[in-house]
Amino acid sequence: EVQLVESGGGLVQPGGSLRLSCAASGFTFSDHYMDWVRLAPGKGLEWVGRTRNKANGYTTEYAASVKGRFAVSRDDSKNLVYMQMNSLKTEDTAVYYCARVLGTSWDSHALDIWGQGTMVTVSS
């Protein structure tokens, strides 16, 4: 079964750090780009960041709201994708989803497999 399972969420104080993990199974993880998307309470979906695959240099992209604070990485040997979140703000409070990118061509960059999400609460 194709599956993504996030972990690492929790309560953190403003200015603190947290690392989210996403475990992939049931597909050739190393072939795919991987994204993080969040859903803040009462808000809509927000794309957060992306890691490309090895063939594309493991390069990353970020939303302006998290650039310089969040870092997406991956370990293809363990089928894991990570998001290191530093200098957290109250507005980072959200459910964080990891998602698989369907393909590497621009017309297939949609997110076809999603995890169940992990809640991050930034509060003092």
Next chain:
Amino acid sequence: DIQLTQSPSFLSASVGDRVTITCRASQGISSYLAWYQQKPGKAPKLLIYAASTLQSGVPSRFSGSGSGTEFTLTINSLQPEDFATYYCQQLNSYPLTFGPGTKVDIK
């Protein structure tokens, strides 16, 4: 950054109705647009990508059209399980962005 707007933001409909949601981009994005469905407490589900390609396993009552700056998602014969929030996402350039969502509720 490319901004997406969706209309309407809220829609009340009955089972069996035909529903159309529009997504407009602030600049041309060719056909690099996807549509997702999200229910409360659940992860989003991909419905349509490349503006009009139906994702595997998605019922054929869902269809997408458009290119450039204007796109539509149509649901023919709305079913009880279709009451949800629908989002468009542009995949043309970074940062990728989502529309604000359209909530489809039961009339």
